[in-house]
Amino acid sequence: MELALILPPWPNERWKLALQMGVTHAVTTLPFHVAGGHQASNPPGVPQPIVPVDVPPPEHRPWDFMPLLLMVQRFREAGITVSVIEASPPMHRARLGIEGRDEEIEWVITLIRNMGKLGIPVWCWNWMAVINWARTSVTTPTRGGALTTSYDHELMERAGLTHVGTVSAEQLWENLRYFLSAVVPVAEEAGVQLALHPDDPPVPSLRGIARILITPQALQRALDLHPSPAHGLTFCQGTVSSMGVDVIEWINHFGKQGKIHFVHFRDVRGGPTNFVETFHDDGQTDMLRAMQAYCRVGFRGVMRPDHAPTMEGEPNTEPGYMMLGRLFAIGYMKGLREAVLKTEFSSPR
Structure with a gap:
């Protein structure tokens, strides 16, 4: 089991930190070419465009071989291994099942094949149509005056429908089946593990767009659509915790199947429609028991801290992804991991 941080595709101070x-594994995005070397993104909860703009020509797209090779080499020469790609080509037409979805699926297939060629073992992806992860505040005060993100479903629903109108759960399930039938065989051939992330927040509908991966049972259904060793989960503890279920039970459930391919180690306080993200030692989950569960089910993959509060002295320009809270999280996770490994797996003296 390895600890990792999400790092940008170009070297900066976060690589050195x-x-x-002692973190030598990176979770990274795709090397989109924008100012400053960072991929442009919408604030959490803002609808994304359906028709992608400014997609580069073949050989220059960030999921093509050469841009990925150069990115992997940058990390390798710095002493860091790229273990997970947590980004995708445009996929909203594939999720919605509208014209252009087959082109988007071909882009994903290209990415997976190139990951296989470059030895990048895990792709973290999601099936959240139009709106990715959503929050209604990125300035909620938490311990000691740190700022964190929170979600209030009643506030979000006041925004009304998005530009795509209503999208049913049945549509999304059928489109997911279609997607998996095309992509899973490619992942098997390429030796890449697909790590499907649950919907965040786990509510049945967001501004008229169904969310289907909102319970552990729904995640199991998604796995059963196309059974394969290559098809597994990003087990996002914070999202599963906000489902209102026993996180440890479901680590055991999916871990014993070998279906946890990647872990987001974080926590919340609250339930599906109203929650606050917390420091890693301040949420509603027993994090020591969670770490024990991963070890006991034989998880040997990568986990990263995921979201953490913004701390004193930081500008809060990337809510959930500033650095100080994640430095604290890595130290906390290292302590948990060492305690578990020494008590669970060391030989008696």
């Missing part, structure tokens, strides 16, 4: 903490 990771190495100084």
Whole structure:
């Protein structure tokens, strides 16, 4: 079991901080070319465009071989291994099942094949149509005046429908089946593990767009659509915790099947329609028991801290992804991992 941080595709101070903490595995995005070397993104909860703009020509797209090769080499030469790609080509037409979905699926297939060629073992993806992860505040005060993200479903629903109108759960399930039938065989051939992330927040509908991966049972249904060793989960603890279920029970459930391919180690307080993200030692989940569960089910993959509060002295320009809270999280996770490994797996003296 390896600890990782999400790092940008170009070197910066976060790369050095990771190495100084002994973190040598990276979760990264795709090397989109925008100012400053960071992929442009919408704030959490803002609808995304259906028709992608400015998709580069073949050989220059960030999911093509050469841009990925150069990115992997940058990390390798710095002493960091790229273990997970947590980004995708445009996929909203595939999720909605509208004209152009087959082109988007071909882009995903290209990405997976190139990941296989470059030895990048895990792709983290999701099936959240139009709106990715959503929050209604990115300035909620938490311990000591740190700022965190929170979600209030009643506030979000006041926004009304998005530009795509209503989208049913049945549509999304059928489109997911279609997608998996095309992509899973490619992942098997390429030796890449697909790690499907649950819907965040786990509510049945968001501004008229169904969310289907909102319970552990729904995640199992998604796995059963196309059974394969290559088809598994990103087990996002915070999202599963906000479902209102026993996180440890479901680590055991999916872990014993070998279906946890990647872990987001974080926590919340609250339930599906109203929750606050917390520091890693301040949420509603027993994090020591969670770490024990991963070890006991034989999880040997990568986990990263995921979202953490913004701390004093930071500008809160990337809510959930500033650095100080994640430095604290890595230290906390290292302590948990060491305690578990020494008590669970060391030989008696």
